[in-house]
Amino acid sequence: MTRMQEVTHSAKAEGTFPLMGRPSLSVNAITRRRKQELITGAVLLMVLALLPLPIENSYLRNLIVVTLLYAGLAQGWNILGGYCGQISLGHALYFGIGAYTSTILFTRLGIPPTLGLFAGAALAALAALLVGWPCFRLSGHYYAIATLVVGLMGLLLVTNWDFVNAAMGITIPFKRESWIDLEFRIPIQPFHYVMLAYVAVAWIVAYVVEGSRWGFIWRAVKDDVVAARSLGVRVFLSKMAAAAISGAIVGAGGALYAQFIGFIDPDSGLGLSVSVLIALPAVVGGVGTLWGPLLGAAVLIPMQQLSAAWLGGAGNGVDLMFYGALIVALALARPQGLVSLFGVHSQAGGEVVDEP
Amino acid sequence: MSLDAILQVRGVSKSFGRVVANIDISFEVARGEILGLIGPNGAGKTTLFASIAGLETPDSGEILLEGRRISGLGPVACTLAGIGRTFQVVRSFDSMTVLENVMVGAFSRIARSRPAMARALEVIGFCGLGARADTPAHSLTPPEKRRLEVARALATEPRVLLLDEMLTGLTPTEAQAGMQLVRAVRDRGVTIIMVEHVMEILLPLIDRAVVLHLGGKLAEGSPAVVVRDPEVIRAYLGDRYVAA
Numbered sequence: 001m002t003r004m005q006e007v008t009h010s011a012k013a014e015g016t017f018p019l020m021g022r023p024s025l026s027v028n029a030i031t032r033r034r035k036q037e038l039i040t041g042a043v044l045l046m047v048l049a050l051l052p053l054p055i056e057n058s059y060l061r062n063l064i065v066v067t068l069l070y071a072g073l074a075q076g077w078n079i080l081g082g083y084c085g086q087i088s089l090g091h092a093l094y095f096g097i098g099a100y101t102s103t104i105l106f107t108r109l110g111i112p113p114t115l116g117l118f119a120g121a122a123l124a125a126l127a128a129l130l131v132g133w134p135c136f137r138l139s140g141h142y143y144a145i146a147t148l149v150v151g152l153m154g155l156l157l158v159t160n161w162d163f164v165n166a167a168m169g170i171t172i173p174f175k176r177e178s179w180i181d182l183e184f185r186i187p188i189q190p191f192h193y194v195m196l197a198y199v200a201v202a203w204i205v206a207y208v209v210e211g212s213r214w215g216f217i218w219r220a221v222k223d224d225v226v227a228a229r230s231l232g233v234r235v236f237l238s239k240m241a242a243a244a245i246s247g248a249i250v251g252a253g254g255a256l257y258a259q260f261i262g263f264i265d266p267d268s269g270l271g272l273s274v275s276v277l278i279a280l281p282a283v284v285g286g287v288g289t290l291w292g293p294l295l296g297a298a299v300l301i302p303m304q305q306l307s308a309a310w311l312g313g314a315g316n317g318v319d320l321m322f323y324g325a326l327i328v329a330l331a332l333a334r335p336q337g338l339v340s341l342f343g344v345h346s347q348a349g350g351e352v353v354d355e356p
Numbered sequence: 357m358s359l360d361a362i363l364q365v366r367g368v369s370k371s372f373g374r375v376v377a378n379i380d381i382s383f384e385v386a387r388g389e390i391l392g393l394i395g396p397n398g399a400g401k402t403t404l405f406a407s408i409a410g411l412e413t414p415d416s417g418e419i420l421l422e423g424r425r426i427s428g429l430g431p432v433a434c435t436l437a438g439i440g441r442t443f444q445v446v447r448s449f450d451s452m453t454v455l456e457n458v459m460v461g462a463f464s465r466i467a468r469s470r471p472a473m474a475r476a477l478e479v480i481g482f483c484g485l486g487a488r489a490d491t492p493a494h495s496l497t498p499p500e501k502r503r504l505e506v507a508r509a510l511a512t513e514p515r516v517l518l519l520d521e522m523l524t525g526l527t528p529t530e531a532q533a534g535m536q537l538v539r540a541v542r543d544r545g546v547t548i549i550m551v552e553h554v555m556e557i558l559l560p561l562i563d564r565a566v567v568l569h570l571g572g573k574l575a576e577g578s579p580a581v582v583v584r585d586p587e588v589i590r591a592y593l594g595d596r597y598v599a600a
Contacts, residue, residue, distance in 0.1 A: 030455070030490075211469055216452075216460050216463055217460065220449050223448075223450055224447045226447060230431055230435060230443070230447075231461045231512055232436050234432055288451070
């Protein structure tokens with residue numbers, strides 16, 4: 001007994017519990033990991049900046065631009081759907097709001113899209129908050145279905161709204177070559193860098209929030225709401241914050257997309273397929289990871305575009321069957337997302353993890 | 357008894373439909389003590405525990421922490437007011453490492469990542485998980501998961517820590533280590549309320565016990581006195597044993 005007391009006393013003096021080792025050097029472990037990610041990001045940025053130079057084929061270059069766009073969009077979706085675990089199937093709403101906002105500001109008021117995209121992002125964030133207000137009271141599948149319905153409501157509204165040209169859509173007239181207006185006679189080359197900047201910003205936002213208080217709180221909310229609350233986490237507020245950031249990133253992407261194509265209509269802005277294309281890269285690449293959305297977009301978007309180009313001509317849907325089969329194959333082969341190929345574990349939750 | 361009460365439970369009643377879980381329960385918890393909340397299954401321990409943690413709102417009565425009413429405020433406000441808790445069925449964040457789990461708790465007081473990490477590491481070391489900081493929570497052993505629960509709650513800097521059946525189901529050696537941890541937490545200045553339905557685990561550890569039975573308070577006092585209370589013996593073992 002005296003021995004016991006001695007142990008306890010010395011423990012008290014040290015302020016640590018006796019039976020264990022010292023805290024490991026994980027300050028360095030986490031910081032090192034994040035530093036590595038930053039370096040990888042910088043290298044990747046440089047490679048992507050040089051990528052179009054040797055490529056002559058304009059179809060291929062166009063494909064890269066679209067892939068970059070979806071990488072950024074998926075990165076934005078991943079904030080809410082990945083880190084925070086709120087699977088949204090209505091992100092086309094934010095995409096469309098961003099696209100229409102900057103387009104209308106540009107065509108009606110002459111406000112340059114480089115400003116308009118911020119207005120679009122802000123409105124999209126606001127919309128995400130308005131959708132979140134009622135929908136975050138739902139959980140799991142119910143939330144996903146609610147976002148799906150809200151997205152389709154947006155599509156119906158815009159299709160019947162004359163102020164935005166309803167189903168006709170809006171064509172953005174070419175006035176003059178300008179970086180401020182993001183208007184180019186041959187848009188592929190400049191838009192490669194516009195979209196690259198977009199992906200870079202989306203990645204940096206994800207990188208910063210992942211390492212911040214919000215990032216931890218979102219992952220806690222995804223894993224166990226009751227436990228998160230017991231640790232003082234305001235769950236609803238944290239979901240709203242994720243929704244606003246996610247909506248803003250996707251809204252900005254919508255504005256860039258409209259300017260790149262020079263045309264926006266309800267289907268290309270708010271269609272269900274847009275919602276799916278925004279969510280899918282993150283899901284296939286690895287939800288709740290920094291690289292999953294990029295990797296997923298790099299694999300999925302070319303696959304989708306190429307299968308449409310090769311097999312879609314007959315209009316019999318073979319391309320969609322092929323694309324769907326590929327996604328199923330990927331999901332079966334890598335349920336943890338493609339990032340798991342690189343030893344990164346996606347944060348899909350504890351249940352999926354193979355326990356020894 | 358009310359010399360230096362950190363937590364006061366005053367006339368708390370709670371029922372769910374027709375099932376009465378707590379009837380007019382009152383007691384006080386002294387600053388720095390380890391209080392055992394015991395009673396057979398169905399005595400109302402879990403409900404009372406949930407009321408103190410803010411998960412349930414009592415139908416009548418109130419719960420005060422340092423003189424401030426906390427009953428009915430909800431779990432988040434209770435945590436921020438200074439009530440920490442662990443769960444009987446462990447609720448670790450399984451996609452996160454031990455360090456990340458504890459950092460979530462630290463973020464309730466600290467906004468920035470670096471100081472939150474330093475705080476979490478200190479608590480992890482204190483709870484004997486120092487070597488496991490970078491281990492994913494889902495691959496911890498059951499006793500380690502209990503420690504993680506304690507570490508996470510401690511990171512919120514509670515003044516009162518509620519431990520829900522923390523020692524149940526552990527081997528004697530593990531339980532010993534767990535008790536040592538509980539004492540160390542108390543020595544940090546944290547008042548502890550332990551819920552346990554297996555009485556003999558608790559007796560050597562606690563300063564005082566409150567015994568619940570069928571929703572009401574049956575007895576209160578030092579462990580030695582409480583176990584000799586005929587009412588308590590009757591509640592646990594049945595009438596037959598009272599004479600003995």
